Amino acid sequence: MCCIELYWAAWHGHDAQALVSLYALDGVYQDPLTDKPLKGMAIGMHARTFWEALPDLRFALTETLRADGLIAVAWTLNGVCTGMWQGLPPSGRTICLPGATHFQIVQRRIRSVQSYFDVKTLLEQLDF
Template sequence: MKYHTYLILACLMAIVSCNTSEKMDATSLQNFGEKYAEAWSSQDPQNLASFYAEDGWLQINDGIPAVGQTAIAVSAQAFMFAFPDMKVTMDSLVTNDTITAFHWTLNGTYKKNGNKVQISGMELWKLDTHGYITQSKGSYNQEEYDNQLKDSINGIGY
């Protein structure tokens, strides 16, 4: 009887510990950031969306948030289509108890006119206890980005 009690107690403790997720440690968070940058560079929008909670959202430069993995994939696809050789690198990752700041640089060739683009920005993340992004507020200098996209011959922006 005593053996069965210990066995049940051990099983309950295992179940409880499986359901309790702790925050990512610094090494895990660093790895997450690097993999996230790789996902942006992958030309696979579903890969990028998989870093988000199912009901997570991504907002870029105060635009309308893309809510849910499908909408996030569509938003990512727009950048991936515009920059087929896009390479996103993680510049730094800064975190506190509630927010993680992911600083990045995007390099790529704009598909419409062949212009080389290099822009830096950041995303402010909130992560859930399972390590998924629930909220991401991204920003970069829109004016600088637009100037780099312009056709260098006639000054027309796309």
């Protein structure tokens, strides 16, 4: 498996250690909910907020584009909010959130991940 397949497997397996191990030493992650790029175990801790709120979280990957160490993946995040979301109680609502993730890969390691999704849509779907 390549590191991108392992990345999605770690997300689906709720495996923070496996997720973080795919990054280069200077690798970073950022999405609309992070106020700055995350490094190391902060990446795993951020993923855990999603796993706690959406224990059945799955990314349906719809398109992948590759060029010279850059990979773009379009996806839809699906799950039911049966856990706490950043201190808020479970809403029981189903999430179907479209988004995309851009990867920069160097020597089979993730140098950067930038995920894009609409926070307003996420919060509306969570009923917050």
